[in-house]
Amino acid sequence: MRPELNKSVEAQSLAEQGMQAPSNIEEMPSLSWEMVLSRVKHALGTSSPYLAAVGLLSFLLAGWLLCEVLKAPLFEKVPGPVAVASEWFARQPTFGMSIFTADYYMHIWKSCWRVLQAFTLATLLGVPLGLFMGWSKVFRDYTFPVFETLRPIPMLSWVPLAILMFPGREGSVIYVTFLGSFFATTLNTLLGVESIDEVYFRAARCLGSSQRQIFFRIILPGSLPFIFTGLQISVGYAWFCLVAGEMIAGEFGLGYLIWNAYMTVQYPVLVIAMITLGFLGWFSSALVRLAGRRLMQWQVREIA
Amino acid sequence: MILSQLIGNDGGALAEKPAISEAAAGKISIRDVGIIYDPEGVHVVAVKNCSLEIPAGEFCVIVGPSGCGKTTLLNAIAGFHGVTSGEIYLDDELLCSPEKTTDPGADRIVVFQNGALFPWNTVLENVIYGPVVQGKMTRPEAREAGHEMLLQMGLSGISHSYPSEISSGMRRRVEIARAMMNDPKVLLLDEPFRAMDALTKTVIQKYLLDVYDASNKTVFFITHDLEEAIFLGTRVFVMTTRPGQMKKVIQVEIPRPRDFRVLSSEHYRDLKEEVIEAVHEEAKKAFEAGERERA
Numbered sequence: 053m054r055p056e057l058n059k060s061v062e063a064q065s066l067a068e069q070g071m072q073a074p075s076n077i078e079e080m081p082s083l084s085w086e087m088v089l090s091r092v093k094h095a096l097g098t099s100s101p102y103l104a105a106v107g108l109l110s111f112l113l114a115g116w117l118l119c120e121v122l123k124a125p126l127f128e129k130v131p132g133p134v135a136v137a138s139e140w141f142a143r144q145p146t147f148g149m150s151i152f153t154a155d156y157y158m159h160i161w162k163s164c165w166r167v168l169q170a171f172t173l174a175t176l177l178g179v180p181l182g183l184f185m186g187w188s189k190v191f192r193d194y195t196f197p198v199f200e201t202l203r204p205i206p207m208l209s210w211v212p213l214a215i216l217m218f219p220g221r222e223g224s225v226i227y228v229t230f231l232g233s234f235f236a237t238t239l240n241t242l243l244g245v246e247s248i249d250e251v252y253f254r255a256a257r258c259l260g261s262s263q264r265q266i267f268f269r270i271i272l273p274g275s276l277p278f279i280f281t282g283l284q285i286s287v288g289y290a291w292f293c294l295v296a297g298e299m300i301a302g303e304f305g306l307g308y309l310i311w312n313a314y315m316t317v318q319y320p321v322l323v324i325a326m327i328t329l330g331f332l333g334w335f336s337s338a339l340v341r342l343a344g345r346r347l348m349q350w351q352v353r354e355i356a
Numbered sequence: 357m358i359l360s361q362l363i364g365n366d367g368g369a370l371a372e373k374p375a376i377s378e379a380a381a382g383k384i385s386i387r388d389v390g391i392i393y394d395p396e397g398v399h400v401v402a403v404k405n406c407s408l409e410i411p412a413g414e415f416c417v418i419v420g421p422s423g424c425g426k427t428t429l430l431n432a433i434a435g436f437h438g439v440t441s442g443e444i445y446l447d448d449e450l451l452c453s454p455e456k457t458t459d460p461g462a463d464r465i466v467v468f469q470n471g472a473l474f475p476w477n478t479v480l481e482n483v484i485y486g487p488v489v490q491g492k493m494t495r496p497e498a499r500e501a502g503h504e505m506l507l508q509m510g511l512s513g514i515s516h517s518y519p520s521e522i523s524s525g526m527r528r529r530v531e532i533a534r535a536m537m538n539d540p541k542v543l544l545l546d547e548p549f550r551a552m553d554a555l556t557k558t559v560i561q562k563y564l565l566d567v568y569d570a571s572n573k574t575v576f577f578i579t580h581d582l583e584e585a586i587f588l589g590t591r592v593f594v595m596t597t598r599p600g601q602m603k604k605v606i607q608v609e610i611p612r613p614r615d616f617r618v619l620s621s622e623h624y625r626d627l628k629e630e631v632i633e634a635v636h637e638e639a640k641k642a643f644e645a646g647e648r649e650r651a
Contacts, residue, residue: 254436255472257460259486259538269489273476350476350518 131320136327139320147318149309160328162304163294166222167336170229171290178237178286179279185238186245187271203235207293211300225297225305232293233286240282244275277351280344287336291329306332381447382541382574384410384433389442390599391428402428404599406442412541413572417589419579419635421642425600426578427469430544433576435460446541462486465535466544470551471527473519479530480506480515486538502537509533509567525556529563536567542574549584558616561588569613582631586624587614594634597642604634 095101112133118124119132142150149156185192185199210231214224248270256270298307306325313321345351386408393400403425410416418426432439433446438457445451451458460466465486473482483505484498493501506512511529514522519530528548535543545564549557561584568575579585585592586608594604608627610618618624 249472251468251470251472252474254434254460254466255468255474256485256489258434258462258464258466259534260462260490262489265489269485270474273474276476348476350478350520 129319131323136320136323140324147313147321149313149318149321149324156324159304159306159309159325160332163298163306163329164332166226166229166298166305167287167290167294167332170226170294171233171287171336173226174230174233174237174286174290175283178234178282179241182238182241182279182282183245183267183271183275185242186275187267192242199235199238203239207232207289208296211297214297215301221301221303224301225294228297229290229294232289236286236289237279237282240285241275241279244278244282245271247278248274276344276348280340280348283340283344284337287340288333291333291336295329382412383445383447384408384416384542384574384576385443385445385448386410386429386433387443387445389429389432389444390440391425391432391437392440393428401599403432403439403601405601406595408593408602408605410574410576412447412574415568415575415577415588415590417577417579417585417592418595419582419585419592419631420595420600420603421597421635421639422580423642424595424597424638426595427546429600430466430546430576430578433542434464434466434544462490462538463541464544465538465540465542466546467528467531467535467548469547471519471524471531471548473527473531473534475519478516478518479511479522482519482530483515483534483537485534490538505533505537509536523556524552525560528552528560532564532567536571536573540573542576545575545577547578547580549581550579557584562615564588565612565614580635582628582635583619586610586627586631587619592627592631594631594638597638597645603638606631606634 116133118127119130120134139145139147140150143152145153181195185195207228210228211224214227215221218224218227252270252274253266256266261269294305295307295310298305299311302308302311306329309325310322313319313325386406389403389406390401391403393402406425406429408416418429420426428437431437432452433444435452435458439452439454441454443450443453446464450456473479474485477485480499480502484493484495484502487493487498487501488495503512503515506515509529509532511526511533514526514530519527522530531548532543549560552560565588577585577588586606589608592606592608593602594606595601596603606627610621610623
C-alpha cells in the first residue's frame with residue numbers, strides 16, 4: 053500500500069514521513085461517487101439546502117426590489133439581478149460579457165493563472181521559510197524582525213513599487229499577489245511549528261531521531277494542520293491582492309474587468325466579475341481544503 | 357505470555373544486539389544527585405542528595421507527593437536536562453553529571469504521562485519509528501518486525517488505525533510496544549496510567565507486568581498511586597517533599613508473575629499501610645509548606 057522508490061521524490065519523501073502518500077487516495081471517501089451521492093441524499097433529507105435556497109431567493113428578491121423596482125437611494129445605479137442575469141446568461145450580451153462569450157473565460161483564465169502562479173510560488177517559499185523559522189531559533193532571530201515589519205504593510209502599497217520593479221504588467225501583478233499569499237502562509241506555518249507539543253520532540257529524541265529526522269517526521273507533519281489553515285487564508289489573500297494589482301496594472305483579468313466596466317459604464321459586467329470572483333475564491337479554498345484532507349488522513353479520521 | 361519468544365526470536369526486532377545476558381544490561385546508579393532549576397533567577401531545588409541503585413532488570417517504583425521532583429529525576433535519566441550535582445550511571449557508564457549530559461537515546465525510552473504517540477502516524481508507523489530512524493532496519497524489515505510485535509502484544513487488529521481512533525488504554529499499550537521495539541536497557545515510565553479510569557488501569561497494569569516478566573527490562577516507574585506502586589514494583593522508593601530525597605525503600609516480596617489476587621493478600625495490605633504512612637507524612641509536610649498541587 054505504500055509507494056516505493058519508483059515514485060516521484062515528493063511522494064517518496066511524504067511516505068518517509070509516515071504520511072499518507074498518494075497510494076491512499078483511492079480509499080478517500082470524498083472521491084467515491086456513491087459516497088457523494090449518499091451525502092447529497094442525506095443533505096436533501098435535512099433542512100439546510102431548503103433554508104439556503106430560501107436565503108438566496110430572498111437576497112435576490114431584495115436586490116431586485118431595491119435596485120430595479122423601487123430604485124431606492126444608494127441603489128439607483130446598482131444593476132439588479134435581472135439586469136445582471138440578462139447580460140450574464142445572454143447569447144448576444146449587450147456589453148459582450150456572458151457565459152457564451154470567449155472574452156469572459158479569457159479573463160477568468162488570466163486571473164486563475166496568475167493566482168495559481170503566485171500561490172504556488174508563495175507556498176513553495178513560505179512553507180519552508182516558516183518551518184525553518186520555527187525549527188531554528190538562530191534563523192528565526194535573523195529573519196523574524198524583518199518579516200514582522202514587512203508583513204503588516206498593506207498589499208496595495210506594494211503596487212507602485214511592483215510596477216517599478218517589473219518591466220511588464222504581468223510580473224508586477226503576480227508579484228503583489230504572491231506577497232499577499234506569502235506572508236499568510238509563512239506566518240501560519242511558523243505558528244504550526246510552535247503548536248506542536250514538546251512531548252513529541254522528546255519522544256522523537258528518545259527514539260533516536262536526528263535533527264533532520266525531527267524536521268521531516270515531527271515538524272513537517274505536526275504543522276500541517278496549521279499550514280493548510282494558512283493556505284486557505286493565503287489563497288483568499290491572493291485573490292484580494294490579484295484584484296488590486298489587476299485594477300492598477302492589469303491588462304486582462306477579472307480585476308481589470310471590474311475597473312474597466314466601471315470606467316466604461318458597463319455596470320452589469322462589473323457585478324458579473326464580482327460574483328465570478330466570489331465563486332472562484334470559494335472554489336480555490338475548497339480545493340486547498342481537499343488537498344489538506346488528503347494529506348492529513350489522521351485529522352480527517354479524528355473528526356469522523 | 358508469548359512475548360519471550362519474540363524477544364529471543366532471531367528475526368525479531370529485539371535480537372539485533374549480540375546476546376549480552378539480559379541481567380547485565382540496564383543497571384542504573386544515581387549517586388548523590390541534586391537538580392536545581394533556575395528559571396529567571398528563581399532558585400528551585402527540585403532534587404537534593406538523591407541516591408539509589410537499581411540493579412539490572414528490576415522493576416523500581418518511585419512514589420512521592422506531587423511536585424517532589426520525581427519527574428525531574430526521570431527527565432535527567434532520559435537526558436532531557438542535566439543535573440546540578442552528583443552523577444547518574446547506566447551500566448557503569450557515566451550518563452550525566454554537572455559537566456556532562458548524554459542526549460536522549462533508544463537505550464532509555466520514556467513513556468510519557470499523557471502519551472506521545474505521533475498522531476500523524478498509524479499505530480504500525482509509530483511502532484517501527486525507532487528502528488527505522490536509527491537505521492537499524494530497512495522499512496520493509498521494520499514493518500515485518502512491527503507486525504510481529506503488534507501480533508505478540510495483541511494489537512494487530514489496529515495496526516493501520518491512527519492513535520486518535522483507539523482508546524487511551526490501547527494507546528498506552530502501543531506506546532509500550534513502540535518502546536519495546538528498540539530493545540531499550542531501561543523503560544522510564546512517567547505516571548503513564550495517571551489519566552485512566554480504574555478498570556482500564558487494572559488491565560494495562562497487568563499488561564505491563566506481562567511485558568516486564570517476559571523481557572526483564574529495568575523499569576523506572578513513577579506514580580503517586582500507592583496501590584499501583586506495590587502491585588507493580590519489586591522495590592518502592594518513597595521520595596520526600598521538595599527538595600526530593602529518598603525517604604524510604606520498601607521491598608515488595610510478592611512473587612511474580614503477579615495478578616490481582618495479590619491485592620487482597622495480607623502482605624500486600626501491610627505494605628500498603630507502610631507506604632501510606634511514609635507518603636502521608638510527606639504529603640502533609642508538602643501541604644503545610646503551602647505547596648500547590650503540581651504534577
